[in-house]
Amino acid sequence: MRLGRAQLAAFFATAFAATSAHASPEDLFGFGTRSPAMGGTGAAHAEGFEASYDNPALLSLSHERRLSLGFQGATYSLSASGAGEPGHVSYERAKGILVGAVLPMPFGGVLKDRIAFGLGAYTPTDIVVRGRILYPETPQFALLGDRSQSLGIRLGLGADVTHGLRVGVGFAALAELVGEVIVATDASGHVGSNVDAQLTATYAPIVGASYEHDLAHGLLRIGGTFRGQLDARFGVEIDGSKLSTLNIPIFNIAGLAQYDPAEIALEGAWANRDWTLALGATYKHWSSYPGPIEPTILCPPDQPDCGALQPTKIKYSDTLVPRVGVDRKIEMTKSAVAHLRVGYWFEPSPLPSQIPASQAWNSPAQTTTYVPTRFFDASRHVLTLGGGLELGNPMKHSMPPGEEAKSRPERPFNLDVYSQIHVLQPRTVTLERGPNGEGDDPGFGDAKLTGTVLVFGMIAGAAF
Amino acid sequence: MKSRAVFVSVATLAIGLFFPAVAHANPLDTFGFGSREAAMGGAVSADVSDFSANYYNPAGLARAKGLELSFGYFRADHFLKTNGRENSVDPVRGLVAGIVAPGKLFDIPFAFGLGLHLPDDRISRIRALPQTEPRWELYDNRNQRLYLAANLAVSPWPWLQVGGGLSFMAATEGTLDISGDANILSPQNSQLRHEVDADLTAIRYPQMGARIALSKKTAIAVVYRGQFQLDLDLRAKLHGDLAPFTTAFYALEAKSVDAFLPQQVVVGGSWELTDRIRANADFTWVNWSAYISPVANLAVDLNIPPPQGGWPANITPPTVPTPTKVVPIAMHDRLVPHLGVELEPLKLRKIEGFVRAGYEYQKSPISPQTGITNYIDRDRHAFSAGLGVKLLAPLRELPGDVRLDLHAQLSELSNGMTTKTDPSDLVGDYMAGGHIWNVGFTTTVGF
Numbered sequence: 074m075r076l077g078r079a080q081l082a083a084f085f086a087t088a089f090a091a092t093s094a095h096a097s098p099e100d101l102f103g104f105g106t107r108s109p110a111m112g113g114t115g116a117a118h119a120e121g122f123e124a125s126y127d128n129p130a131l132l133s134l135s136h137e138r139r140l141s142l143g144f145q146g147a148t149y150s151l152s153a154s155g156a157g158e159p160g161h162v163s164y165e166r167a168k169g170i171l172v173g174a175v176l177p178m179p180f181g182g183v184l185k186d187r188i189a190f191g192l193g194a195y196t197p198t199d200i201v202v203r204g205r206i207l208y209p210e211t212p213q214f215a216l217l218g219d220r221s222q223s224l225g226i227r228l229g230l231g232a233d234v235t236h237g238l239r240v241g242v243g244f245a246a247l248a249e250l251v252g253e254v255i256v257a258t259d260a261s262g263h264v265g266s267n268v269d270a271q272l273t274a275t276y277a278p279i280v281g282a283s284y285e286h287d288l289a290h291g292l293l294r295i296g297g298t299f300r301g302q303l304d305a306r307f308g309v310e311i312d313g314s315k316l317s318t319l320n321i322p323i324f325n326i327a328g329l330a331q332y333d334p335a336e337i338a339l340e341g342a343w344a345n346r347d348w349t350l351a352l353g354a355t356y357k358h359w360s361s362y363p364g365p366i367e368p369t370i371l372c373p374p375d376q377p378d379c380g381a382l383q384p385t386k387i388k389y390s391d392t393l394v395p396r397v398g399v400d401r402k403i404e405m406t407k408s409a410v411a412h413l414r415v416g417y418w419f420e421p422s423p424l425p426s427q428i429p430a431s432q433a434w435n436s437p438a439q440t441t442t443y444v445p446t447r448f449f450d451a452s453r454h455v456l457t458l459g460g461g462l463e464l465g466n467p468m469k470h471s472m473p474p475g476e477e478a479k480s481r482p483e484r485p486f487n488l489d490v491y492s493q494i495h496v497l498q499p500r501t502v503t504l505e506r507g508p509n510g511e512g513d514d515p516g517f518g519d520a521k522l523t524g525t526v527l528v529f530g531m532i533a534g535a536a537f
Numbered sequence: 538m539k540s541r542a543v544f545v546s547v548a549t550l551a552i553g554l555f556f557p558a559v560a561h562a563n564p565l566d567t568f569g570f571g572s573r574e575a576a577m578g579g580a581v582s583a584d585v586s587d588f589s590a591n592y593y594n595p596a597g598l599a600r601a602k603g604l605e606l607s608f609g610y611f612r613a614d615h616f617l618k619t620n621g622r623e624n625s626v627d628p629v630r631g632l633v634a635g636i637v638a639p640g641k642l643f644d645i646p647f648a649f650g651l652g653l654h655l656p657d658d659r660i661s662r663i664r665a666l667p668q669t670e671p672r673w674e675l676y677d678n679r680n681q682r683l684y685l686a687a688n689l690a691v692s693p694w695p696w697l698q699v700g701g702g703l704s705f706m707a708a709t710e711g712t713l714d715i716s717g718d719a720n721i722l723s724p725q726n727s728q729l730r731h732e733v734d735a736d737l738t739a740i741r742y743p744q745m746g747a748r749i750a751l752s753k754k755t756a757i758a759v760v761y762r763g764q765f766q767l768d769l770d771l772r773a774k775l776h777g778d779l780a781p782f783t784t785a786f787y788a789l790e791a792k793s794v795d796a797f798l799p800q801q802v803v804v805g806g807s808w809e810l811t812d813r814i815r816a817n818a819d820f821t822w823v824n825w826s827a828y829i830s831p832v833a834n835l836a837v838d839l840n841i842p843p844p845q846g847g848w849p850a851n852i853t854p855p856t857v858p859t860p861t862k863v864v865p866i867a868m869h870d871r872l873v874p875h876l877g878v879e880l881e882p883l884k885l886r887k888i889e890g891f892v893r894a895g896y897e898y899q900k901s902p903i904s905p906q907t908g909i910t911n912y913i914d915r916d917r918h919a920f921s922a923g924l925g926v927k928l929l930a931p932l933r934e935l936p937g938d939v940r941l942d943l944h945a946q947l948s949e950l951s952n953g954m955t956t957k958t959d960p961s962d963l964v965g966d967y968m969a970g971g972h973i974w975n976v977g978f979t980t981t982v983g984f
Contacts, residue, residue, distance in 0.1 A: 138649075140638075140649050176636065207732055273659050320722065323724070381725060433730065434728040436784075439778070
C-alpha cells in the first residue's frame with residue numbers, strides 16, 4: 074500500500090496544482106492606475122501598458138519606452154444576512170504587484186513610429202493564485218472574492234494604420250490542468266499507480282480598434298475592444314477501480330477554477346489640452362458561464378441520468394456595464410504636470426435572484442437531500458478617484474551643455490495613484506428548496522446581501 | 538557623475554529585487570538558451586548581450602545597442618537506455634523568445650529584458666514515481682517546465698555592467714475534500730461531492746550578475762542564481778458511506794518538495810583573440826548537495842469499520858498502510874566547465890557569418906545507487922556546434938540587423954553499471970547510458 078499512498082499524494086499535488094489557473098483581477102478593478110481611476114474606461118483613451126488590456130490598438134500612441142512598477146490592493150466587507158446565514162462573509166484582502174512595459178518598435182520607412190508592443194502583469198504578493206471551489210452550501214461571493222487572488226498577464230501589439238485608424242491584437246494567458254491517476258495492484262501484490270498530469274496554457278484573444286478625428290476644440294476618438302472568454306478548468310480522474318475487490322467509483326475531480334466571460338467594450342473619448350472625457354459600456358457574456366463545479370461521478374454515456382449527484386445549474390445573465398471617466402490635466406511647471414481623475418461604473422450582477430438548491434448526501438438518513446446554494450453576488454456601484462504626476466528629469470541641471478537637449482522625453486517620470494469604492498447594491502436573493510420542497514436546512518429562504526470593496530493602487534514609471 | 542552612477546546601480550538592483558519573473562526548475566541548465574549560446578557550450582557569461590542574457594548574465598542586457606526581439610525553437614530528444622532498453626524519456630521541445638530594451642535613465646545606460654522558454658505540450662508536468670522505480674532524475678521530468686524571467690541592468694561606467702532580477706515560483710498548500718456515499722455495488726450511483734481549497738504561494742529567489750571589461754578584448758563575469766524549492770503541503774480527506782456496507786474515513790497529509798533548483802555561481806571570461814576569433818570559458822559551481830529528494834513524507838489515517846456480520850467473502854477491504862521511509866538522495870556539489878569559440882569567417886558590408894563550437898562536462902552529482910533508490914544519472918559530455926548569419930540593414934523598414942543562428946548539441950552519457958549491495962534487490966543491477974540530441978534555431982531582429 075505504501076506505493077499507493079505516495080502516488081495518491083502525488084495525485085493530490087496535481088489536483089491542487091490544477092488550481093494554478095489564473096484569472097483577471099483587471100476584470101474586477103481595471104488594469105493599471107489611470108484606467109481604474111477613470112471608471113474603468115480606456116477602450117478609447119488608454120495610455121502606456123494599460124492599453125494591452127483596455128485596447129491594444131492604443132499601444133501605438135506610445136513613442137517612448139517606459140517601464141512601470143507599482144502595487145494594488147483590495148479589502149472586502151461582504152455580508153449575507155437572514156435565517157441560517159453567517160452575516161459577515163470573510164475574504165482575505167488582495168494585494169499584489171503591478172508591472173508594465175511599453176516598447177515602441179523603431180522600424181524605419183513606412184513603419185516608422187507606427188507599431189508598439191505592450192505587456193502588463195498583476196501578481197499577488199503572497200500567492201500566485203487561489204483556487205477555491207467550495208461546497209455549494211458554504212456562503213461565498215464566488216464572482217468577487219477569490220477572483221482577485223490570481224496572476225494576470227496581458228500582452229498586445231498596436232499599429233497606427235493610417236488617417237486616425239489604429240488596430241491592435243493581444244492575448245491573455247492562463248494555465249489549466251488535465252491528467253489522470255490510475256491506482257492498481259500489480260502482479261507482486263503491491264499497490265502502484267500511474268500519475269500523469271500537466272499544466273497546459275489556455276489563451277484568450279484581445280482585439281481592438283480605434284478611430285480618431287480632430288475637432289475644432291480637441292480630439293474625438295472611438296474605440297472598441299473584444300476580449301475572448303478566458304477560463305481555466307482543472308480535470309483529473311482518479312481510477313481506483315482496480316485497487317481491490319471493492320468496486321470504487323472513478324472520481325472526477327474537476328471544476329472551473331477561474332472564469333472571465335467574453336466581453337465587448339465600446340467607448341468614445343474627447344480630449345483637448347487639459348481635459349479627457351470618456352463614456353462607454355462593456356457587454357459581458359455571462360450566460361455562457363457553466364458554474365464552478367463538475368460532478369464528482371460522471372454518468373456513463375449510455376446512462377446519462379444515472380443516480381450520481383449533479384451540481385445545480387444556475388442561469389447567469391449577460392450584463393451591460395456603463396462607464397464614465399474624466400481626466401483633468403494641470404500644468405504646474407514646464408517639467409511638472411498633475412492629473413486629477415474621477416469616474417464611475419455600474420456592474421450589474423449576472424446572478425439570478427432565485428437560486429436553486431444543490432444535491433447532497435444525508436448520511437444519517439442514508440438518502441439524497443438538498444442544501445441551499447449559497448452563491449452570492451450583487452450589482453455594484455463603483456466610484457473611482459485618482460491622480461498623477463508627470464515629472465521632468467531632476468538630473469538635467471547637472472548635465473553638460475548640449476546633453477540636456479538629448480535627454481528625452483521631456484517628462485520621463487510618472488507617478489499615478491487611484492482608489493475605488495465598490496458599493497454592493499443591497500439585494501435579497503431567494504435560496505430555493507429542492508424541486509419538491511425537499512431540504513431541512515434553516516438557510517432556505519431569503520438572504521440579504523450587502524457590502525463594500527475598497528481598492529487602491531499606485532504606479533511609478535520611467536521612460537528610458 | 539560617480540555618485541549618480543552608484544545610485545542608479547543600487548536603485549536598479551533594488552527595483553530588480555521587486556521585479557517579478559517566473560522561472561521553474563530549469564531546462565536551460567541542460568540545453569542552453571538561444572542558439573548562439575547553446576552552440577558555444579553555454580560559455581557566454583562574459584559575452585552575452587541579447588535576450589539570452591536573461592538567463593546567462595542579466596548584466597549583459599546593458600550592453601545591447603538597441604531594441605532586440607528574438608524568437609526561436611529547440612528540440613532535445615533523449616536516447617537513454619538501461620540494460621539496452623530504450624527508456625522513453627520525453628523530448629524537451631518548445632519555443633524560446635525574448636526582448637532586450639536598452640535605453641538611458643539619468644543619462645546612464647539601462648536595459649530591461651524578458652526571456653521565455655515555453656514548452657510545446659505543457660507549462661509544467663508533475664510525474665510521481667516511487668523512490669524504488671528507476672528514473673533519469675535530471676532528465677525525466679525536471680526539464681518539462683516553463684522558464685520566464687525578467688531582469689534590469691545598468692552600465693554605470695563603460696567597463697562595468699550589473700544586472701539582476703527576482704524570480705518567483707509557486708509552492709502549493711491546500712485541502713481536498715470528497716464526501717458522500719460511494720456505492721461499491723453500483724459505482725455510477727455514488728452520491729459524492731468534492732471541494733478544493735488551495736493556494737499556490739509565491740516563492741522568490743534572486744539572480745544577478747556583473748561583467749567587467751578588463752580591456753577592449755577581454756572581459757570577465759560573475760553570476761549568481763539563487764536556489765529554490767517548491768514545497769507541497771497537502772491535506773486530503775475522504776469521508777462518507779461505503780454503501781451498502783459501512784462508513785469510511787481516509788485522511789492524508791503529504792509534505793514534499795515538488796521541484797528543487799540548486800544555487801549556482803558562474804565565473805567566466807571572454808577573450809577576443811583576433812578580429813575574427815573569440816574564445817570563452819565559464820565555470821559553474823552547482824550546489825547539488827542541497828538537493829532534496831522529491832518523495833513525499835506522508836501521514837495517513839484510514840478507518841473502515843467492518844459491517845455488521847463481517848465483510849462478504851468476495852471483498853477484501855483495504856488495510857492501513859505502513860509508513861514509507863524516504864531514503865534521502867545523496868548528491869555532491871559539482872564544478873561544470875563550459876568552453877566556447879566563435880569564428881567570423883565572413884564579414885562584408887551587408888552580411889556577416891559565424892561558425893561556433895562548444896563543449897561542457899558535467900560529472901554526475903548523484904551518488905552510486907547501490908540501495909533501494911534508483912535515481913539514474915551518468916557523467917555528461919556535451920559537444921555543440923552552430924552557424925550564424927547577420928544581415929545588416931536589410932530593408933528600409935529594418936534599419937538595424939536581422940540574425941539567424943542554428944545549433945546542434947550532442948550529449949554523451951557514458952555507459953556505466955549500477956551494482957546493488959543487496960543481491961535480492963527487486964530492481965537488481967543494471968547498465969545505463971545513452972545520448973541526447975538537441976537542435977534548434979533563433980532569429981533576432983535588432984533595431
